[in-house]
Amino acid sequence: MEQRHLGRxxxxxxxxxxxxxxxxxxxxQHDAAEQLKAFWEAGGTLVDTADVYxxxxxxxxxxxxxxxxxxxxxLVIATKAGSVADPYRRFNGSRGHLLAALDASLERLGTDxxxxxxxxxxxxxxxxxxxxxxxxxxxxxGRARYAGVSNFCGWQLAKAATWxxxxxxxxxxxxxxxxxxxxxxxxxxxxxxxxxxxxxxGLLPSSPLGRGVLTGKYRTGTPADSRGAxxxxxxxxxxxxxxxxxxxxxxxxxxxxGLATTALQVALAWVRDRPGVVAPIVGxxxxxxxxxxxxxxxxxxxDEICQALDDVSAPVHRYPDQDWSTx
Numbered sequence: 001m002e003q004r005h006l007g008r009x010x011x012x013x014x015x016x017x018x019x020x021x022x023x024x025x026x027x028x029q030h031d032a033a034e035q036l037k038a039f040w041e042a043g044g045t046l047v048d049t050a051d052v053y054x055x056x057x058x059x060x061x062x063x064x065x066x067x068x069x070x071x072x073x074x075l076v077i078a079t080k081a082g083s084v085a086d087p088y089r090r091f092n093g094s095r096g097h098l099l100a101a102l103d104a105s106l107e108r109l110g111t112d113x114x115x116x117x118x119x120x121x122x123x124x125x126x127x128x129x130x131x132x133x134x135x136x137x138x139x140x141x142g143r144a145r146y147a148g149v150s151n152f153c154g155w156q157l158a159k160a161a162t163w164x165x166x167x168x169x170x171x172x173x174x175x176x177x178x179x180x181x182x183x184x185x186x187x188x189x190x191x192x193x194x195x196x197x198x199x200x201x202g203l204l205p206s207s208p209l210g211r212g213v214l215t216g217k218y219r220t221g222t223p224a225d226s227r228g229a230x231x232x233x234x235x236x237x238x239x240x241x242x243x244x245x246x247x248x249x250x251x252x253x254x255x256x257x258g259l260a261t262t263a264l265q266v267a268l269a270w271v272r273d274r275p276g277v278v279a280p281i282v283g284x285x286x287x288x289x290x291x292x293x294x295x296x297x298x299x300x301x302x303d304e305i306c307q308a309l310d311d312v313s314a315p316v317h318r319y320p321d322q323d324w325s326t327x
Contacts, residue, residue, distance in 0.1 A: 001043030001297055004278050007175040008200030011115065011146050013076050015272060016294060017046035017204065019283035024057020026230075027285070032061050033069055034287035040070045042294045048178070048204070048281045050080035050120060051105050063110035078116035078204075079105050080150055080178075082123065082131075093123030093131035102138055117144035118178060121151040128156075132163055132171075139172045148176030148201070154191025161199040176202045176278065182271055183248050183313045184210035184240050190317055197276045205271050208280035209293075213240040214267035216253050225285075251312040255305050265296045270309055272296065 003012040018039045023032050036047070049058045059079060066072045081101035084092045092098075102117060117138055119131060138144040149160060157177055164171045177196055179188045181203065188203070196203050209215055212227055218241060227233040228241070249263070256263045271280050284290035301309075 001045075001294075003045070005202070006116070006146065006278055007148075007173075007196075007202035009146060009173065009175045011076070011175060013046040013279050014044040015279050016044060016268075016296070017048050017078075017279040017281040018044055018290070019206070019281040020047065020049040020058040020062060021053050021283050022058075022285070023049070023061050024054025029061055029064070031286055033065055035284060035290050036062075036065050036070055038287045038291050039294065040074060042291075042297070044294065045074065046076045046078060046279050046281075048078045050083065050118075051101050051108075052080075052083045052085070052120075056104070056108055059105055059108040063108055067110060072111060076115040077109065077111065078118060078148075079109070079114050080118040080120040081105065082120035089125070091121040091123045093119060093121075093126040093128075093134075095130050095134040095137070098131065098134040099137060102143055106143060113142055114144050116146045116148055116176065118148045118150045118176070119152075122149075122153070122156045128160060129163065129167075132160060135164075136170070136172050140170070146175040147172050148174055148178065148204075150178040152177060152179075152192070154195050157192055157201065158195040158199065161195070161201055165199070174199075174201050176204050178204040178206055178281070180207045181205035181274075181277070181280075182208050182210040183214060183252065183267055183309060184245050186313060186315045189315065190321060193276050202278035203276045204278055205280040208271045208282065209264060209267055210240050210245070210249075211237050213237065213245060214249060214252055214263060216249055216256075216263040219246075219249060219253070248309075248313045251309060255301075255309065259299075259301075259305070261299060262292065264292060265299050266301065266305070266309075268293060268296045269299045269301050270306065273300070273306075 001014045004015050006013050081098050082091050135147045161174045181188050222228040228237040252263045252266050256266045282293045
């Protein structure tokens, strides 16, 4: 699998990443092992997790699998910290919480460092410089090799990345930002992606298949074994089952028919090759699903197909994104 630099750093990662959101909850150790082995054998290196996935079980599973199944040195392990199970405070970006969470992640993962440590979300009640100081401490103490953020809007990303570049002393350049990005969710193109491109921050798209909707599986109803049929995840899928989304899914299916491939591969290839994108993070229910996603490596969409998909899914960006004189 092709390797790409993560932002403006020396770290190289596979251009498809493996997500572990359901590990330890819907994905048991056997299925997780099959996925990780298939991913590794295909040349994949970037495995993305978080301290809250499965209540910590996702990290624990990944740690067990790197003990005997896949060599730790062959993987780029990325995890996150900052989300908390508190209805009154969803995110905690304080230095104390973040560093304690990182130490707990390392223990579950069974490693002395993570390759990429990401702040899971922006905490509006903690000074940003305090959050970023935790990043610097994590890297300077060797517990993390590189750092990034997740779910930061445009101004938040620009402020954080600029602070790290401009502040005096040894600061850690932000390598990445992880955001939802797909043909069904192109909101990052408004401000996040321009900021990332300008500041040399690589984009790691989450939910690149539109929460599974872009595979076309929901075109004739909700499959019983799908996320849309799950009591826990149905609200996650439902926003992408409206008529505008249906038109985009139909266009993807038409493109797939014309290219003699699948809708999954068309949707994934589109986001993988967007400007600024480093590696879409793919979460699969089983190894068979993951193998189909990994087969996208051989597919490059023709320019005409890309343009048609761009047109049918284009978000409305007006003032101030466009020059006022054209409005």
